[in-house]
Amino acid sequence: MQPFDPEQAITEARREFGEHGGVVPSIERSSTFTVMEPGEMPEIFAGKRSPDRGGSYLYSRHFNPTINVLDRYLAAMEGTEFAVSTASGMSAIVCALLQLCPHGGHIVSSNMIYGGTHALLNDMLPEMGIRTSFAPPDDLAAIERAIRPETKVLYVETLGNPTLVVADIPALAALAHERGIKLVVDNTFAPMIVPPARLGADVVVYSMTKYINGASDLIAGCICCTREFGHSLYDLHTGRVMLLGPTLDPRAAFDVMQRLPHLGLRMREHGRRALVIAQRLEQEGVAVIYPGLASHPGHEKFKAIANPVYGFGGMMTVDCGTAERANALLAVLQNEEQFGLIAVSLGYYDTLMSCSGSSTSSEIPAREQQAIGISPGLLRLSIGYTGSLESRLGQIVRAVAKAGLTRANG
Numbered sequence: 288m289q290p291f292d293p294e295q296a297i298t299e300a301r302r303e304f305g306e307h308g309g310v311v312p313s314i315e316r317s318s319t320f321t322v323m324e325p326g327e328m329p330e331i332f333a334g335k336r337s338p339d340r341g342g343s344y345l346y347s348r349h350f351n352p353t354i355n356v357l358d359r360y361l362a363a364m365e366g367t368e369f370a371v372s373t374a375s376g377m378s379a380i381v382c383a384l385l386q387l388c389p390h391g392g393h394i395v396s397s398n399m400i401y402g403g404t405h406a407l408l409n410d411m412l413p414e415m416g417i418r419t420s421f422a423p424p425d426d427l428a429a430i431e432r433a434i435r436p437e438t439k440v441l442y443v444e445t446l447g448n449p450t451l452v453v454a455d456i457p458a459l460a461a462l463a464h465e466r467g468i469k470l471v472v473d474n475t476f477a478p479m480i481v482p483p484a485r486l487g488a489d490v491v492v493y494s495m496t497k498y499i500n501g502a503s504d505l506i507a508g509c510i511c512c513t514r515e516f517g518h519s520l521y522d523l524h525t526g527r528v529m530l531l532g533p534t535l536d537p538r539a540a541f542d543v544m545q546r547l548p549h550l551g552l553r554m555r556e557h558g559r560r561a562l563v564i565a566q567r568l569e570q571e572g573v574a575v576i577y578p579g580l581a582s583h584p585g586h587e588k589f590k591a592i593a594n595p596v597y598g599f600g601g602m603m604t605v606d607c608g609t610a611e612r613a614n615a616l617l618a619v620l621q622n623e624e625q626f627g628l629i630a631v632s633l634g635y636y637d638t639l640m641s642c643s644g645s646s647t648s649s650e651i652p653a654r655e656q657q658a659i660g661i662s663p664g665l666l667r668l669s670i671g672y673t674g675s676l677e678s679r680l681g682q683i684v685r686a687v688a689k690a691g692l693t694r695a696n697g
């Protein structure tokens with residue numbers, strides 16, 4: 288793979304000035320737009336003209352200037368021709384999948400994915416005539432066996448939530464393309480670190496609610512893709528984004544845009560701190576899972592697909608065995624040590640912590656959870672970057688000792 292610098296790529300995208308030369312872009316809040324020549328209106332509705340093809344804006348569920356600026360920056364970051372931001376990560380995922388997989392179609396999905404996506408594939412889409420087979424993302428033979436003649440999509444997360452299994456994106460892309468199917472990658476856990484589209488993914492989806500926005504103050508998603516696929520999402524007759532209508536608010540688009548310039552700095556710092564903390568916990572004998580540790584089964588694979596300047600990300604898990612022990616650790620971490628907050632979600636500047644099995648993975652049946660390594664005591668941590676690293680280390684080392692999770696205690 289050629290070296291790719293997503294931060295440089297964003298700066299090379301055409302800069303958008305504010306209406307009066309402002310250093311920040313203006314927010315265009317109009318829902319509808321004045322078409323200067325009446326003859327243009329039918330051409331827009333015939334799909335012959337759009338703002339990126341010499342046409343004017345029409346209506347903000349179709350194209351909006353502020354959202355388009357964000358989309359240009361996201362496409363630059365990802366190295367794709369096009370990006371479509373949406374009102375949530377889930378809407379990005381469902382629109383991309385429904386665009387690629389019609390009624391009667393089949394999806395092969397990693398069995399280690401976000402609980403909401405698991406529910407979408409396992410519980411909701413079958414009602415709409417779309418079936419999914421699940422297989423471990425790191426077992427290529429099992430993935431291949433799951434492919435059927437009607438399979439349209441192979442779906443994986445770069446780092447499986449919450450088990451942090453690493454997807455071998457180049458190998459999965461090669462397999463998908465050999466079988467004439469599209470590879471869709473959810474890269475929510477690893478923006479800038481891993482460039483799925485450059486590794487062969489056809490479509491990259493994000494929950495921008497997490498790292499990309501990074502402030503835990505809005506919900507947003509995006510689809511990074513080819514220009515052709517992006518236009519199909521906006522098609523007036525069959526576009527899943529156009530017709531299901533998960534339009535991002537331009538004010539939220541502006542907020543995300545203002546945080547993209549420091550996404551790289553944030554990812555580096557999340558990764559730097561998470562590595563130090565994971566190494567220390569491992570030394571203490573704690574059952575910690577982190578892709579930056581040599582003990583992680585996907586460590587070498589991750590290094591092969593990641594941009595080394597960003598480290599290994601901010602997500603780790605600690606297996607406390609039982610829910611009682613995990614809850615005891617959570618109570619100490621939040622209420623005694625102020626290490627982090629008991630909350631779902633991730634990518635915030637403060638550390639967020641939750642028990643996956645009973646929260647963001649609870650949509651996955653208990654038996655299946657067990658099979659894929661989600662124990663009731665599996666604690667997921669999204670490591671933040673506030674406070675001094677030294678004091679954070681002191682807090683978590685004291686907490687795991689109090690909870691009886693260290694080698695000396697355990």
Ligand SMILES: *Cc1c(COP(=O)(O)O)cnc(C)c1O
Nearest residue numbers: 375376377401448475494496507
């Ligand atoms: C949170 C999350 C989603 C869903 O995103 P929303 O913005 O909450 O709709 C999808 N995939 C992963 C990996 C997530 O962590």
